[in-house]
Amino acid sequence: MSRAFDARVDAALADRQLKIAVERTAGTAEAKRGAAIGAWPSFGAARERAAAIKDHVIANLGSYLVQFEASATASGATVHWAETADEACAIVVDICRKAGARSVARSKSMLGEEIGLPHALEAAGIGRVETDLAEHIIQLAGERPSHIIWPAMHKTREQVSALFHARHREPHVEESIVAMAASARRQLRGEMLGADVGISGANFLIADSGQVCTVTNEGNAELSLVPPRVHIVTAGIEKLVPSMDHAVHLLRLLARSATGAALTQYTTFYAGPKRAGDRDGPEEMHIVLVDNGRSAMRDEGLAEMLRCIRCGACMNHCVVFRQIGGHAYGGTYPGPMGSVLTPALDGLAANRDLPNACTMNGKCQEVCPVAIPLPTLLRGWREKSWREGLEPVTLRKGLGLWAWAARRPWVYRTGVRWAIRTMRLAGRGWIAKLPLAGGWTGGRDFPAPAAESFMDRYRKGER
C-alpha cells in the first residue's frame, strides 16, 4: 500500500475515540435500516425499479438535461453549466460577487465538497456560515466531512461538546444534546438569517417541472433557501429524474437506507425564485449543473455508479469503513462508493489503494438501494490498475510466479511440497511468527499445514 494511505489507516486504527464515534452512528444506522427494510417486503422490487429509473435517466441524460433546463428556466431560474469543478466554483463565486455577497449560508452538499466550494469561497473572501449542524462542527474544527450523511461522524458528542466550549460565544452549561444544539443555534441563527446568498445542493432535479428536491433532518436547506436574496443550487448532472413520481419512489429508498426512517424530517420541492404575490423566497435562483467527470464515468464503464443517491448505506455496512472511518480514504467520498468514485475524480495512480482495500464481501451491493454492483466496479479499478502497471512490483512478480507454476501441475505440486516443508520448519501446530508472512502473524497465529498435500496423498491411494 502507499505510504500516505498506510499512515492514514494507522492513525485511524489507533484512534479509540474514532472507533467509538463511528460505531455509535453506523451501528445505529445499520440496526434501524435493517428494521425498516425488514418491514418492507417489496424492497427488492422497489430497488429494481429505482435502479431502472436511474439507468433510464443516465442513458438519456442529454434529453433530460435539456428538458430540465427548459422547465427550470420557465420557472424563472437561471441554469448554468459547468464541465469542471473549477468552472463550477467560478460560476458560484461570480454570482456571489454580482450579488455583493459578504457572506453565504450554505446547506450541506457533497457536490459542494467535491468541487471544493468551501475553499473557493474562502479564497474569494466570502464568509461562509454552515447551516447543517455537523458541517458547522467540522467548520469549527477545520476538518473535512468523514461521511456523506453525517459529516462529523468521526467525532463523539463529548468531543463536540469540548469544541463548542472552546469556540462558541455562549456555550452550553448543561451537558446534553439539547443544550449543545441550543448553543449552536445561538451561535448561528443570526448569521444564517443575515446571509446575502444561500447555497445548497440537490437530492433530485425534476426534469418535467424544473423543481429541485432537498432532504434534511434539520430544516437547514430551507434556511439557505428562503431568507437570502439569492439562492444557488449546485448539483451533479446525475441527480435528474423524469418526474416527481420518480423522485418520490427514490425518496422512499433514500431515507430508509440512510437512517431507517420512512421519510426525512424535511423534504422540500421548489422551483424558481419568489413570484409576484409570494410571501417569501429568493429574488434570484441559480442552478449550476456540474459534470466534473460524470459524462466520462458514464462512457467509461462506471455508468452504474451514477445511480448512486448518496444514502451512505454502503459505508455504514462496510467492515473496512467501520474500522478506519471516512478520513482515511483521503477523498471527498469515503467507503465503497467513495472507493469507486475517488479514482474517477482524483485519479487512479494516487488512489489505487482504495479499490484494493476491500475484502470483496459484497455487503455494500446487498444493501445498496439502487443495486450498484460495487464489488464489480471496484474489481474494474483493480484491473485498470494492473493493466497500467500501478500495482507493486512484488505483487506482480509473486502472482506471476504463482500463475506460471499453477499452469503446470507437476511444477505446482513440487512448489507445494517445498512450501509445506518450509512452513513446517517454523512449527507444527500454531505458528506465532512466520518469515515473510508478518502481515498474517503480526495479529494472528498461523496454522501449520499437514505434512503432505491432499493431491500427493490422494495420488498414493489414500481415501
Next chain:
Amino acid sequence: MSQDTPSRVALFVTCLVDAMRPRVGFAALRALADAGCAVVVPAAQTCCGQPALNSGDRATATDFARRNVAMLEGYDAIVVPSGSCAGTIRCHYPELLADDPEWAARAEAVAGKTWEILAYLDARGWRPQGVTLPATATYHDSCSGLRELGIKAQPRRLLGAVDGLDLVPLAGEETCCGFGGTFCVKYPAISNAIADEKAAAVEASGAGLLLAGDLGCLMNMAGKLHRRGAEVRAFHTIEVLAGMADGPAIGEDQ
C-alpha cells in the same frame, strides 16, 4: 436431484485445502461417497484463479477459467469445499469468458453444474447418518458463499442432523471476518482489526466450536481466536458432517 441419481462428480479440492488441510478434502470424499456419488479428483487441478481475479490480473484469471472449464466440463457435477472458489467458477468464469465465442457457452455449462459442497449435499437430500458430536458450535456465513451462491440454510440443515450438536447463534454471523484472500496480507492492520471483532463475537457466543464452509476464513478466525487465547476450536463444516471432528482442529498438529 434425488438421492439415487448416480453422478460422476469431480471434486475441485481448492489450493488452500490441498496445501494446508487435506482432511477437508478427505472429508469431502467421504461425505460424497456416502451420498452415492462416484467421485473423481481431476489430477491436473491446481487453483480456480481467484488470486489473479481479485488482484486485477484479468488475463491470468481468464486463462485459469479456460483451463479449468476444459478440465471440468466432462463431469456431471463439480463440487467444491469452498463458497468463494465455487463462486469464482459459477459467477466469474462466465463473466470472464462472456465475449469469447468459443468459450462462453462452455463456461456457462460448467458454471451451471458447479456446486459448493454443503449446498450440493443438501440439494441431494443427503443427511449425515449416525454422526455424533456432543458439542456447542456456532456458524459463520462466509461472504462469497452467502452472497454469490445464497448458502445460508443448507449448512444449518445438515448440521441439524448431527446428534448431540447444539448450534448457537453468532452475533454478526453475516459480517465479513476480514480475510478477503490477499486482502489479509495486503492490508494486515485493517484485516486484523476486523478479525478481532469477529473473534470477540465468536467468544461471546459461548460456543466451543467454530464452523464455516471456507478454509481461508476459518484459518483467519481460528488464528485470531488462538492469538487472543480463546479456547474455541475450528473445523470446516464438512469435517463435522463426515464424522471427522474427532481429529485435530485447525491449528492443532495434523
